[in-house]
Amino acid sequence: MKSFAVLAAATLAIASPIAKRNIGGLLLCTGANSTGTCDYSVYPLDTCVNITTPFSGNTNTFAPDGEAFACYPYGMPCGGICTSPEGCTLGAIDFDYEYKYNLSAVSWQGVASFRCFAKETTTVVEEVGKRSE
Ligand SMILES: *[C@@H]1O[C@H](CO)[C@@H](O)[C@H](O)[C@H]1NC(C)=O
Ligand SMILES: *[C@@H]1O[C@H](CO)[C@@H](O)[C@H](O)[C@H]1NC(C)=O
Ligand SMILES: *[C@@H]1O[C@H](CO)[C@@H](O)[C@H](O)[C@H]1NC(C)=O
Numbered sequence: 001m002k003s004f005a006v007l008a009a010a011t012l013a014i015a016s017p018i019a020k021r022n023i024g025g026l027l028l029c030t031g032a033n034s035t036g037t038c039d040y041s042v043y044p045l046d047t048c049v050n051i052t053t054p055f056s057g058n059t060n061t062f063a064p065d066g067e068a069f070a071c072y073p074y075g076m077p078c079g080g081i082c083t084s085p086e087g088c089t090l091g092a093i094d095f096d097y098e099y100k101y102n103l104s105a106v107s108w109q110g111v112a113s114f115r116c117f118a119k120e121t122t123t124v125v126e127e128v129g130k131r132s133e
Pocket of ligand 3: 032033105
């Protein structure tokens with residue numbers, strides 16, 4: 001529950017007109033638990049980014065910062081056509097995602113691309129309300 005309170009605080013903070021935080025900050029590592037080769041970058045939102053060497057096929061840490069955004073990892077490169085009936089993303093990964101330090105645990109170390117997006121403040125606030133019951 002604590003982490004949801006923190007998330008709500010972060011969301012309120014970025015609701016100010018000029019956000020100085022690095023929304024879109026993401027740590028990638030070849031190893032689980034931030035081991036192996038790592039790269040931390042701030043990515044533009046709503047933009048598809050291909051996973052490239054050395055992370056292709058080997059992205060075990062996929063850890064977004066704690067600001068109000070999340071990322072969809074995709075099984076195909078940007079512009080690729082999704083042929084999976086289940087859809088081609090694992091679902092939104094954010095700071096609270098259980099397996100962000102070990103995508104192998106959910107067989108997603110082969111993520112090929114991703115796209116990050118801002119979370120809707122109202123949605124997050126509603127979630128906080130529900131969870132605190
Ligand atoms: C990775 O982190 C998890 C959770 O903190 C811990 O249980 C596990 O032992 C760690 N594994 C390694 C290899 O560091
Ligand atoms: C991503 O990779 C695919 C396949 O290699 C390529 O067609 C596409 O242009 C790349 N897109 C970006 C945004 O790098
Ligand atoms: C990551 O998950 C895989 C598959 O479940 C497991 O074999 C491995 O020990 C995990 N690594 C860490 C560091 O927790």
